[in-house]
Amino acid sequence: MSFLEMKNVSLGFGPYDNRTEVLKDINLSVKENEFVAIIGFSGAGKSTLISLLAGLTQPDKGQVTIGGKVIKEPSPRLGIMFQNYSLLPWLTVYENIELAVRQALPKLKGKELVEHVERYVGMVSLTPALKKTPAELSGGMRQRASLARTLAMQPEVLLLDEPLSALDALTRANIQDEIIRIWENDKRTVVMITNDVEEALFMADRIIPLTIGPEATLADPFLVEIDRPRNRAEVNNNDTYKKLKLDVTNYLIGLNDETKKSKAKIEIEMPDVQPLDLSKPLSKNVQV
């Protein structure tokens, strides 16, 4: 039973006579409480895809639905966590999250609201930085604050747009664990965009590659049938993990080669032009 669906979705940019189709015929169906990772090269249109899911962008063709209803605008049901944190720099961590919670859960008031915000800040281990502004935080802390803000809105679907791409390897692993832990405690549908095969394998139930744009589309999914909870150390020795990693990587490399081949066909004909020699007077034949 699919919960979040994209049907024949296409989207392009540019003027009508020179339109670049970024995404073409995207079909995606995510089950409730499923963790799906979409993997692709940079520039493939991954962020555009997540904007479509979040309702920030409307498709040219096809439709995006949640629980059977068409997504026409952003809503609190769809929690998006942006690639570059997007915390408001003039507010503290607490205020950033509070603003979001007030909007998403207007029923919370007073003490309940404070407790709600503090619970989510605690969940991402940011309690000591509650009163700090984003400028005073490290990249990882900002990313966690952004995660807390998205989670605190209690969305039905969590859309993560390369949430960890800007972080160093250690912090990255740390936050991966944190996202998984939170997700396992409080199951919900997750669509995560990433360009890291290991990250996708470690976190997701299903990996869907996005082919290289323009006219990118979703390829056949890889099912990650590794038991949860997954242990970072052990998973490396898991045969399924190793095989999948090889398969996904090969598939992606194949995609890349294909594009290169297709690109190699294009030959630009150079005009037959000789440069002018400006050292000699040009006006030999000119009659004055």
Next chain:
Amino acid sequence: MELKYKILKGLDVSGFAVFDPVVRLAYGEEPQKQIRAIGKFIIVPVIFILVCFALTDWIAPKHKTKSGQVPDTATIRKSAKINHLIAKREGIKTVDFLREGADREKTLLEVQALIAEKVAIVDELKAELKIQEEAYKSQLDAKLKPIQSKYDALKAKYKEASNARKAQSKALATQVYNKQVEPSELVALLKESDAQTEAERAELDILKNQLDEKRSEKYEPLELARSNVDSEADALMFLKTREQLLTSRNRSVKVAEAVEKKQGIADSFETATSESKVLNAAKGLVRQELSIERLESQKYAPAATIYLYIQRSVFTVIVGFLLAVIIGIPLGILCGLNKVFMACMTPIIAIFKPVSPVVWLLIFQIIVGAFFPNPDTHPLFVAASNIPWVQTLGVNPAMVFSACTVAMCALWPSLVNTALGVCSLDPDHVNVARVLRLNFWERLTKIIIPSALPLIFAGLRISMGVGWMVLIAAEALSSSDGLGKFVWDEYQNGSSLTFANIMFACFVIGIIGFILDRVMIVLQRIVSFDDSGASV
């Protein structure tokens, strides 16, 4: 340790980071490094300023202009002192006017004692002046005598020579008449004679100039004696005014007189001999009561002093600035939010922004002036005269024109910067607003304005700077009591201190402008969330 970092932070925010090493040194942090920093960034600049002062003192006396000598630093300091003295005296007079009872009598005695003292001093100084005048005359005579005698001798000699030439030409004329000589010879003689006369006159002029020069040479002791007499006589005059303010011009004295007069009128009822006299007495009583009432609420109207000018100028610039902010920021936000509105406003901004403040002043003088046909009873001025501090400034139409001119010129930087700040809203923040589904008002207050604040405040800072510059020119032209008028009046009046007073005003204007700018920097630093900091 907490305090240290608070002080350092404060210095940083207020743009006085140059004093950072002083604080660190006081806390004993890496003394050598701090001392080196102090040497480089405090001592060297201070020495540079002192060198500038020394250069001024060296160059200034070499330049004499129609309005007197270019003032050196000592003269400017003297001008500052005199302006301060005038202000202090006005303050004392204001108090004296209101003194009453035993306090008045005690002060009166003190003042009278001071007057007696001062009179003695002035007499002494006058005697000294006389002596110096004599001395000056005798030394001048001594200097003039040799030149004078030389001049006289030469003049007599040339007179004789000239007479001889005249006689000669007359004789020749007779010969020409008798046809003994050609006329051309006479013409030649006359030409020669004229040339001779001219040369002699030039020679005499040289001596005359020497005499004039000697006469105009300053004789230091005399100058000193004269200025001593002047300043002491001035002080005496002041004391005499005080005496008047404590006696005949004193409020309580005047009230007492009026009350006595009223009593006299009241008494006259009894001795009245006719009905019409009774009526007149009653009318007089009414008038007298009114005048007592007026006297009781009377205050001394002090002459405008430099401190009043400063207060009025600062008040006017702040009013003008606030007007600019109230108009500029909302318009700027609208421009930033709506491209069509921006397109509508762009030609208006582009055309009116470069217009000179002088033109705006004249326009406001005409337009705004029409709103105040009768300033004394206009509600705006009545209201202003009831606000504590503001009432002492004397709000008048001229001040309103000046404030409007300031507002008109200070408007543009605020408007343009606000529009820019709102326009350059981070698309990520727009997405956040969309995801959070903020309504228009929440978007405005929670996303748009906070994100534009650093640029808005940068604009406000420019506005304040422009406003202060414009104000001084506007005051000079509109005669609104303030620093601009002070400068203009000095230029027009022309006293021995004219030039020094203008230079003094220059420093006052500069220092106040600097303080206003610093206040704006601090505000800007407080609201900016990115640690960009403000340039000095």
